[in-house]
């Protein structure tokens with residue numbers, strides 16, 4: 158029989174990780190537990206929008222894969238709508254010319270790819286499909302309430318030693334061993350890593366494969382903004398949003414109303430200039446702890462809570478309403494340029510990772526047609542763009558707005574992922590980002606940590622770190 162549920166749970170962070178964990182904690186522990194979600198900025202976290210002339214555009218997490226089943230389920234259960242994001246033609250620029258340009262004709266693209274790279278594109282598609290096939294196992298494990306006490310054990314359960322190997326090799330090493338050519342890696346793979354994770358093929362091979370799936374077609378987004386999933390989950394979970402910044406967490410002993418002494422966590426948080434504190438049975442940290450990003454101090458833990466020293470990447474999203482200077486990329490007349498996404502190779506020496514025409518979060522039909530040759534373009538760059546750099550990219554522009562991020566871990570395989578269990582009933586979701594950082598991975602972490610907290614609270618050790626789950630569930634169903 159499950160023991161009486163906890164009285165109070167605290168979640169630090171109202172991004173997709175924190176809000177999905179609130180949603181699943183409510184489902185598991187029931188209606189009586191009090192769930193407080195602390196958020197120091199906007200609900201949504203790295204799911205955020207920027208306004209350009211009255212219209213909202215994704216500035217953080219923008220695309221979702223059709224096989225991201227948690228995001229798909231959230232949109233359905235929250236009564237939200239999805240809009241397609243793929244579309245437009247892509248080119249790869251190497252600093253001198255466009256080494257590859259998509260055609261609107263599929264057969265032309267195939268001929269171009271086979272002519273330049275043989276059948277490597279087809280082999281890459283199969284490599285990614287194999288990863289995705291194994292990846293789908295996590296949904297079956299979680300639908301049967303199985304949980305994992307570390308990212309490595311979760312990865313092992315999904316893809317066996319192959320997945321652990323992907324974590325511990327660079328994408329380049331893995332693909333070189335698989336026989337892919339340097340030209341294919343430099344001209345096709347590296348630009349996709351740069352746009353998706355701000356790094357090249359030195360990234361770990363698992364996040365590299367995840368990044369390749371983000372180059373698939375049929376990607377989608379939430380109409381009105383992906384951050385609506387977070388606000389929706391927060392409401393659906395019946396949690397209390399506390400707009401404040403958590404500054405410390407410490408284990409304390411308190412006497413409950415029953416008269417029994419209980420170990421609880423004191424969460425100290427600031428709202429404006431005021432400092433408050435409250436006590437919780439369970440705490441989930443759903444925000445990166447790296448390099449003091451969260452500003453949380455763990456007080457008087459013995460042994461002390463592990464250090465989180467790996468850096469996150471600086472990345473700047475800039476939205477510019479302007480007319481592209483297409484002569485920078487091609488000698489064709491500007492009205493025949495035709496590309497809506499430009500990726501760059503490592504040796505392009507260009508100060509951006511990517512440039513693409515974007516649609517607002519309400520545009521169901523894709524980007525609005527150009528007005529006076531002007532579109533809204535999104536660039537990703539490591540540093541804030543100077544006016545001179547923007548003027549190099551655009552013949553003219555009406556408006557520019559930017560959002561700097563500490564976006565993703567800097568990946569440096571072999572990849573050690575931070576722990577999920579920091580202390581008895583103190584959990585950490587964002588270690589999963591060191592496998593791969595995306596909305597669906599944080600949603601998976603939210604579900605896994607909710608299940609882990611529930612099973613550990615109720616002593617259901619048999620539901621944690623089960624071996625051979627794939628075989629077990631294959632025969633059971």
Ligand SMILES: Cc1cc2nc3c(=O)[nH]c(=O)nc-3n(C[C@H](O)[C@H](O)[C@H](O)COP(=O)(O)OP(=O)(O)OC[C@H]3O[C@@H](n4cnc5c(N)ncnc54)[C@H](O)[C@@H]3O)c2cc1C
Nearest residue numbers: 170172173174197202203217218219220403444564595596
């Ligand atoms: C530019 C960019 C583009 C991206 N594109 C995509 C994409 O297309 N598709 C995709 O799937 N993923 C994408 N991602 C990644 C995806 O957005 C993230 O992996 C995901 O949103 C992380 O969610 P999270 O809840 O784990 O963390 P976060 O969203 O970072 O949420 C953590 C929250 O905790 C809060 N917080 C931190 N410390 C404290 C504290 N001490 N007290 C209170 N609150 C605190 C923060 O304010 C934040 O709101 C992108 C990310 C960036 C930056």
Ligand SMILES: CC(C)=CCC/C(C)=C/CC/C(C)=C/CSC[C@H](N)C(=O)O
Nearest residue numbers: 219220221222352353367370371595597
């Ligand atoms: C977890 C699995 C199996 C799939 C997720 C695929 C996916 C959507 C990954 C997101 C990768 C990412 C962080 C992209 C950032 S940039 C997105 C887009 N290219 C843009 O330019 O906005």
